[in-house]
Amino acid sequence: MTEKVALIGSGNWGSAVAKIVGRNVQNFPHFNKEVKMWVFEEQVDGQNLTDIINTKHENVKYLPGIKLPDNVIACSELKKTCDDATMLVFVVPHQFVAGVCEQLKGRISPNCKAISLIKGMDVQESGHGFRLISDMIQDSLGIRSCVLSGANIASEVAEERFCETTIGYRNLEDGELFKQIFHTPKFRVNIVDDVVGVELCGALKNIVAIGGGLVDGLKLGDNTKAAIIRIGLYEMRKFAQMFYKDVKDETFFESCGVADLITTCAGGRNRKVAEAHVTTGKSFDQLEQEMLNGQKLQGTSTAKDMFNILTKKGLCHEFPLMTVIYRICYEDLPPIRIVEDI
C-alpha cells in the first residue's frame, strides 16, 4: 500500500525536516510524492506565508536561505493537511499538541501512524504526575506514535552537516517506515525499541544544559563541566527508569542521549542564559526577556516540572543535580551550590 506523509508544524525544525522528508519520499515507490505541511498562517511582507512557501519553496520566516523540495506543499488548514495522510509528523511546540489532536480526532485515516519530534512533557495530572507527548498523541488519536530526538541543531541539519538522530518505536515496522523518510547519509537514523527513553532524553536534557551554563559562568573548567554532564545523564537515566522500568540503558548511548546532551551543553539558549545568570547576577526571567527575543527558556520550566514531580514523590534527595538546578533557578540559591550540593 501507499503511504502519505503530513508534517504538522513548519517552524525552524519543522522546515529543516521538510527538506529531508520531501526528498526521501521520492526515493521509494511506496510513498505518495506529495508531502503536505501545516503552516500557521501569517503575513510576511503583505503575503501569506503559505503562498510564499508554495511559490518560492522557502520558509523565509523560519528557515531563510534553505530551499525546500517542490513536492512539499504548505497548507494553512490542519484537517486538510492530514485528511489523506497515513504518517503524521508532529513538530509543533509542545503546548499546541493537545489542541492539534483535538482538531484531528475522528478525522484521520484508520491506518495512520505518528511520530513526535516535540521536546517537553505534559505535566497535567496523571499517575506519574506527568505524561509523555507521544502518549498524548496515542491516547487522543488512538494511533501508535514513535519519537525522534537527537543532537540536531536545526540550522546545521538544514545545511546538511553530518549528524545522527534516534527514532524510538513501539512497533518495529513503524520504526523502519519512519526511518525511510528521515534517514540520509548526512542525517543518520538509528532506531531503538524504546519510545519512552528517547522522549525523556529530549525532555530532560535542557535542565542539564542550565547546569552546564552555570559551570561555564563560574569558570570552573572542563573537568567540572564534564562531571555535570555525566551526572546529568545519570540522573536522566535514573529518572526515566524509575518511572518506566522498560527504558533501556542502551538508549542513553544513542544520539538522543549522550550526543544531544553534549550539543545542548555546548551551545543553545539554556546554557547561554544560565551562564549570563552567573556573570550578571540577573534573574532567569529578566534574562529570558532580554536575551531570547520572545523565545521561551525550556530548561527552567522543565526543571520546575521535574522538581514538582520529585517533591510529590519524596525523591529530591535521589536527584541532587536536578534539585539544586531548580533551586538556583527559582529559590535564589548561589550558583556555586551546583558543585556543593551534589
Place this chain on the structure above:
Amino acid sequence: MTEKVALIGSGNWGSAVAKIVGRNVQNFPHFNKEVKMWVFEEQVDGQNLTDIINTKHENVKYLPGIKLPDNVIACSELKKTCDDATMLVFVVPHQFVAGVCEQLKGRISPNCKAISLIKGMDVQESGHGFRLISDMIQDSLGIRSCVLSGANIASEVAEERFCETTIGYRNLEDGELFKQIFHTPKFRVNIVDDVVGVELCGALKNIVAIGGGLVDGLKLGDNTKAAIIRIGLYEMRKFAQMFYKDVKDETFFESCGVADLITTCAGGRNRKVAEAHVTTGKSFDQLEQEMLNGQKLQGTSTAKDMFNILTKKGLCHEFPLMTVIYRICYEDLPPIRIVEDI
C-alpha cells in the same frame, strides 16, 4: 594493619595526586603518615629537584604554584621509595612501566597492592596483540592492580575544582582502600568492578579526541562533533567488550568513560593538533614538533596501535571511525573523510 603509600612518579599529574594523597592519609588511623614520592632526579637552577620539593614543598618544575603537604617526601631512589610500601601508585609515562617493574621485582612487601594512573597500552606481542598496563604490573610484580582514570585535567584537580574520577578494581577491598587515599569532596571517586573497562577508556579516548579536533578544524559544528564523540564512545565500548567479555556497559557512563571523553574532546593537545592539521595542512609529525614543546601526541600513536590490532584481526570494517582517523593521520586521507567513511 597499617598501610603505607608510595607514589611512583612526580610529573604534573603525579604531583597533583600527591597533594590529595598526602592529605588523605592523615585522615585515617590505618595509614602511615609518610608518603614517599619517587622523583627522577634533575637539576633546577643548580639544585636537586628532590631537595627543592623537600624544602619548598612544591614541584617547581612540573606543578608550579601548588603546595604539597609536608608529609610527601621526594626520593630519587626507586627501591627506597617503595621498600616499605603496601600501596603503590603508578603515575609514570607508560613507556617507563616495564623498567620500573623490573627494578622492583622481588623487592616489594608481600601484601603490596598497586593502582595504575597511567594512560596507554603495551603493544608488545601477546594473545590480543596488546597488553594492559595494569596487567603488566600484575604479571611482573605478582600483585593485584587497580586502575584510576577520569575527566581529570591535572591543573584543575590541583586547584581543587570539582570533578569526578573512577577506580576500577578486581577486589572490592582494594577498591575501597584506594578510594580512601584519593576521594575528596572536590575529587569524587566512584569505584567499579571493571579494571579493564576503566583502563581501556583512558587508553582509547585520545584517538577520539583526534576526531573531535578534525571536526573542529573542518568547522562542521556542534551536531557533528557530538556525533563523533558518540560514535567514538560506541567503538571504544565495542572494542573493549570484543577483547574482554567482562567489560561492563555501566563503566562507560562513569567519569572514566563519557566524562573523560567530553573533556578530552573539548581541550587537550590531541584535539588542538588535529584541528591545526586541518587548518594548516601540515603533517601531524610537523605539528607535534611545532606545537607540543617536546611532549608526545598520544592520539596518533594509539590510533596506529589500534589499527595494527584491527588489521591483524580483520576487524577494520567494524570500527570505521577508529580506522578512518588512523588513515587521516598516517595515510594522508583528506580530513573530510571522517564523516564520509563512517
